[in-house]
Amino acid sequence: MAVIIKGMNVVNDPWQRLELNADGSLPPVPPAGDIIVPLAMWQRQREELLARPGRLGVWLNSNEEPAAIAEDLRLFGVVGVNFPKVTDGRGYSIACLLRERYGWKGELRALGDIWRDQLFFLASCGFNAFALREGEDPREALAAFGDFSETYQGSVARPVPLFRRRHLPSPDGMEWL
Amino acid sequence: MYRYDEIDQRMVDERVVQFRDQTRRFLAGKLSEDDFRSLRLRNGLYIQRYAPMLRVAVPYGLLTSRQLRTLAHIARTWDRGYGHFSTRQNIQFNWPKLEDAPDILAELAKVQMHAIQTSGNSVRNITTDHFAGIARDEIVDSFVWCELLRQWSTFHPEFSYLPRKFKIAVNGAQADRAATYLHDIGLHAVRNAAGEVGFRVIVGGGMGRTPIVGHVMQEFLPWPHLLTYVEAVMRVYNRYGRRDNLNKARIKILVKERTPERFREEVDAEWAHLVDGPGTLTEEEVRRVEGRFTRPAYERLPGDDPGHAARLAAEPAFAAWAKRNVHPHKVPGYGAVTLSLKKTGVPPGDATADQMDAVANLADRYSLGELRISHEQNLILADVRQSDLHKLWQDVKVLGFATPNIGLLTNIICCPGGDFCSLANAKSIPVAQAIQERFDHLDYLYDIGEFDLNISGCMNSCGHHHVGHIGILGVDKNGEEWYQISIGGNQGLTRPGAPAALGKVIGPSFAREQIPDVIEKLIGVYLERRESEVERFIDVVWRTGIEPFKEHVYGSHHQGHERRQRSLATA
Numbered sequence: 001m002a003v004i005i006k007g008m009n010v011v012n013d014p015w016q017r018l019e020l021n022a023d024g025s026l027p028p029v030p031p032a033g034d035i036i037v038p039l040a041m042w043q044r045q046r047e048e049l050l051a052r053p054g055r056l057g058v059w060l061n062s063n064e065e066p067a068a069i070a071e072d073l074r075l076f077g078v079v080g081v082n083f084p085k086v087t088d089g090r091g092y093s094i095a096c097l098l099r100e101r102y103g104w105k106g107e108l109r110a111l112g113d114i115w116r117d118q119l120f121f122l123a124s125c126g127f128n129a130f131a132l133r134e135g136e137d138p139r140e141a142l143a144a145f146g147d148f149s150e151t152y153q154g155s156v157a158r159p160v161p162l163f164r165r166r167h168l169p170s171p172d173g174m175e176w177l
Numbered sequence: 178m179y180r181y182d183e184i185d186q187r188m189v190d191e192r193v194v195q196f197r198d199q200t201r202r203f204l205a206g207k208l209s210e211d212d213f214r215s216l217r218l219r220n221g222l223y224i225q226r227y228a229p230m231l232r233v234a235v236p237y238g239l240l241t242s243r244q245l246r247t248l249a250h251i252a253r254t255w256d257r258g259y260g261h262f263s264t265r266q267n268i269q270f271n272w273p274k275l276e277d278a279p280d281i282l283a284e285l286a287k288v289q290m291h292a293i294q295t296s297g298n299s300v301r302n303i304t305t306d307h308f309a310g311i312a313r314d315e316i317v318d319s320f321v322w323c324e325l326l327r328q329w330s331t332f333h334p335e336f337s338y339l340p341r342k343f344k345i346a347v348n349g350a351q352a353d354r355a356a357t358y359l360h361d362i363g364l365h366a367v368r369n370a371a372g373e374v375g376f377r378v379i380v381g382g383g384m385g386r387t388p389i390v391g392h393v394m395q396e397f398l399p400w401p402h403l404l405t406y407v408e409a410v411m412r413v414y415n416r417y418g419r420r421d422n423l424n425k426a427r428i429k430i431l432v433k434e435r436t437p438e439r440f441r442e443e444v445d446a447e448w449a450h451l452v453d454g455p456g457t458l459t460e461e462e463v464r465r466v467e468g469r470f471t472r473p474a475y476e477r478l479p480g481d482d483p484g485h486a487a488r489l490a491a492e493p494a495f496a497a498w499a500k501r502n503v504h505p506h507k508v509p510g511y512g513a514v515t516l517s518l519k520k521t522g523v524p525p526g527d528a529t530a531d532q533m534d535a536v537a538n539l540a541d542r543y544s545l546g547e548l549r550i551s552h553e554q555n556l557i558l559a560d561v562r563q564s565d566l567h568k569l570w571q572d573v574k575v576l577g578f579a580t581p582n583i584g585l586l587t588n589i590i591c592c593p594g595g596d597f598c599s600l601a602n603a604k605s606i607p608v609a610q611a612i613q614e615r616f617d618h619l620d621y622l623y624d625i626g627e628f629d630l631n632i633s634g635c636m637n638s639c640g641h642h643h644v645g646h647i648g649i650l651g652v653d654k655n656g657e658e659w660y661q662i663s664i665g666g667n668q669g670l671t672r673p674g675a676p677a678a679l680g681k682v683i684g685p686s687f688a689r690e691q692i693p694d695v696i697e698k699l700i701g702v703y704l705e706r707r708e709s710e711v712e713r714f715i716d717v718v719w720r721t722g723i724e725p726f727k728e729h730v731y732g733s734h735h736q737g738h739e740r741r742q743r744s745l746a747t748a
Contacts, residue, residue: 086215087298089338093415096335101450117199117216124334147195150184152328153404154455155335161455162184162328163462 003138005119005130006107008145010138013131015057015078017111030054036080036109039064042072050075059111062090070102078129079104083112092125099126099156116141120148126156178241178471178547179324181289188331189286192293196220197279204276219299219337221292222278223599230597231270231278232295233285237305237323237347238266238550242537245548247288249533255281260533261593262518262526264641265344266304266550267295271597293331298339300330300411305347306354307551311559313507316366317374319349321467322403325458328466329404336411340418341426343411344383353669356552358382358391358677359644361428362407367397375399380410380440381432384638388679389429392437394444400463405456409448413440473545473560478510482563497619498570498581503561510563514544516556516578517588521613523577524606525591526554535576543569553590555583586628586700587613590641594634594651595658601634603651603658608632608692615693625700627713629668644668646715647699648680649692659686662695664726665718678719683727695730702729 004013017036018027026041029048036057037049049056058069059080073079079098081091091110098104109129110122115136122130123145132138154161181189196216203213221232233248240248248268252260255277256270263269273281285291294301303326305319306312326345330336336343348355349366357363363379375397382391398406414428417435432440489496504513516536519525528536536556540548543565544558551557556578561569573579582588589612592598594605609632616622631645635652642648644666652659666680687695702725703714718726 086212087338088420089298089336089340090416090420092335092338093412096412115212117212121332121334121337148191148332149187151334152188152331153333159455163459163465164455166465167461 002131004109005132005138005141007128008142010142015055017059017080017131034077036078039068042069057107057109059109060094062088062094064094066094066097066102073098073102073104073106076106078107078109080109080111080131081127083110083114083118086113086115086118088113092121095122095125095127096156116144119144124151124155124157178239179236179320179466180469180471182469185328186286186289189289189291189293192220192291193279193282193286196282200276200279215297215338217278218297219294220278220282221295222275223296228272229275229278231273231281231292232263233268233270233290233292234295234302235267235290235550236327237303237309237320238307238552239320240548240550241288242540242546242548244288244290245533245537245540247284247290249530249537251281251284252530252533258531259527259529261524261597262528262550262554262556264526264552264554264590264592264639265302266307266552267302268550269593271593296342298341298343299337300333300339300343300345303327303330303345303347304355304360304552306350306352307549307553307557308354308504308513308559309349311506311508311511311513312350312352312354313505314351315349315507316351316368317349318467318470319347319355319366320470321463322347322349322364322366322376322400324466324470325403325463326407329407336415339411339415340420341423341428343414343428345407348669353677356641356644356668356677358669359384359388359641360391362410363391364403369397373399376403378406378410380444381429381437382677383427383429384641384643385427386424386636387427387429388638388643389433390677390679391429392432392440394437394441401458402452404458405451405454406444406448408456409444409451412447413443417443471547473547475508475511475560476562478508478562480509482510485563485566488567492567495567495570497623498579499566501581501583501585502579503566506560508560512561512563512566513557513559514561514566514569514573515551515583516558516573516576517580517582518555518578519582519588519613520577520580521587521617522610524593524596525589525609528556532576532578536578539569539572539576542572553583553588555588581619582622584627585622586616586625586630586696587622588628589613589630589632590645591632592634592639594632594640598634598639600637601651602636602653603634603660604689605632605634605640605649605651608649608651608660608689611689611693612696615697624710625704625714626710627715629666629715630696631666641668642666643679644677645680646713646718647696652686654686658689660689660692661686662692662699662730664699664723665715667715681723683723684731698730699726702726 001012015034034055042058055077057078110127202208223230256272261269303323309319345362346355346360347364357365359382365377378395379391419425502515549557589609591609595601629646631642632649633640633642648663650661663680663682667678669677
């Protein structure tokens with residue numbers, strides 16, 4: 001079983017991530033187990049996926065709209081966002097929208113070309129699970145969550161920007177929540 | 178100068194630790210070249226033609242003498258004894274070693290400096306008017322707003338992997354000395370009828386391969402909404418800006434493809450979710466940041482200094498320098514002095530470590546320990562008493578920084594070009610030198626009058642050639658260096674009726690050695706056609722169009738060519 005980072009711990013991952021075939025066709029649906037399916041699969045096989053045993057998650061590619069799953073979020077155990085290349089930063093905005101606009105509170109998993117040096121920003125944007133690219137040691141990567149002890153701007157992780165927290169008794173004052 | 182507080186300092190210190198570890202992992206083979214590139218670029222480290230280049234941020238161009246001494250120390254210790262001041266009010270070192278970069282960053286952090294986001298696809302150093310805080314036409318002190326934006330943009334988690342680099346400029350005065358129409362976002366402070374401060378928000382301007390004058394998205398954005406609105410613009414850009422083609426990835430292309438109207442609607446739809454949220458700026462925060470800036474302790478002087486006036490009358494050379502290189506100050510009895518880094522024979526914007534130390538001393542002696550870097554690549558002592566100007570002039574002459582050419586043709590803006598930069602198609606520094614040598618006669622220069630001449634070694638247009646009254650662009654033709662010339666560009670509303678404009682190419686490009694002749698011909702047309710001495714080169718170009726210039730250059734160029742051929746044949 002693969003390991004991922006979740007809630008700042010390294011854990012075994014029971015979820016299987018499905019991908020479209022190279023020609024864009026849908027892969028077969030496994031009869032059992034927890035699966036994270038690409039958006040196209042969810043859109044085309046919705047009923048079949050809901051009827052099968054095992055938990056269901058969906059993942060978005062960086063060019064896909066989070067609005068496409070906004071109404072369905074309660075049906076998922078995991079929402080994933082894929083980073084096809086580390087330099088493709090669209091996933092950061094997608095995460096912010098899923099958390100702030102569409103209210104997703106569950107597991108938000110970063111997938112694809114990510115490693116320790118992106119973890120701090122990813123976590124700031126609301127990701128709480130990370131499937132690092134192959135070859136990375138997730139245990140070593142955990143230190144990255146502590147790269148910075150403070151941030152200036154508001155984010156999903158710290159909705160109140162530093163300038164509104166400076167004078168509050170609690171550093172994470174909740175006046176805006 | 179903005180003084181860091183404990184949190185600001187911690188942030189840059191933690192960055193040094195982070196980058197040291199990234200460099201260590203790269204040198205140990207744990208990070209590939211590609212992986213490391215995306216990280217080192219966040220710290221201003223390019224791999225250049227001869228060595229890595231380190232670009233150090235000078236936020237909005239403001240420096241203390243102590244910081245300048247550190248830059249001199251870095252130049253001496255880790256470089257070859259000099260640095261290059263860039264058109265983005267930064268300083269670049271062209272010869273550091275990669276393994277030394279973490280130590281250099283640690284040295285910078287000691288004086289509240291860094292190289293954060295000086296390259297890579299993130300929000301870059303925010304630039305502004307180099308006369309911020311002292312100009313007579315000031316609306317707001319733009320340094321305060323630049324610092325608010327600097328903090329907001331530093332390590333912004335959502336906008337750290339944008340489609341392309343992102344440049345923001347802030348202008349706080351009536352005249353636009355920050356080229357706000359030629360940035361990804363330009364913010365121009367304005368006051369409404371009620372006297373409240375807001376910003377005209379201009380989006381999608383820029384130079385480079387596709388030069389575009391920006392579009393006004395908001396005529397008056399009340400200041401509390403500054404960050405949330407910018408955030409809305411950036412989110413739309415981050416999500417929909419093109420990532421398939423590097424040359425089409427800037428926000429200007431997105432605005433153009435969407436049309437400015439549709440782009441504005443999208444931003445407004447996004448902004449509706451952010452407006453009045455926690456990112457809304459507070460008066461308290463603006464005052465806090467303002468309060469962390471040291472304020473010059475000006476003396477209360479009665480007005481213009483009589484001794485200064487007498488020396489101006491007595492010494493024409495001093496008067497010439499004061500006319501070109503001293504800018505009026507909002508405080509009576511003071512002036513802002515530009516030290517020209519454009520002496521003939523020296524690469525524009527270059528300064529040696531010794532010169533930096535010497536300027537630091539001048540800043541301490543004459544200008545309350547602070548100085549500025551202008552986007553025209555000069556240094557500015559912003560707070561000099563008029564009574565000190567003559568002494569300062571003598572000191573500056575010794576250093577070779579007293580060339581009285583500010584605003585004139587030889588004050589050339591020029592990128593490092595093919596001598597240093599691996600992106601360049603052609604060299605730019607020798608072109609600048611050849612022009613400076615040709616126009617070395619001061620009376621002639623003064624007669625030509627106000628002039629912006631810009632040179633870029635490639636389409637990336639770091640020398641801002643699109644907005645030069647004359648712009649020179651290095652192009653590659655089958656492996657040879659050629660130069661394309663445009664005229665009629667203008668960097669911004671520096672005087673009434675002269676808006677930002679992009680230059681027009683006059684025709685086929687030239688070989689390097691032809692350039693001084695071509696420039697002289699263009700000037701010749703101007704001198705012949707101008708209706709008075711008030712009419713500048715750029716005004717004549719706008720009045721007559723480029724045709725007369727074109728005809729003169731290409732017509733006589735061909736004749737000259739034939740003449741040369743004949744003389745060669747008879748030789």
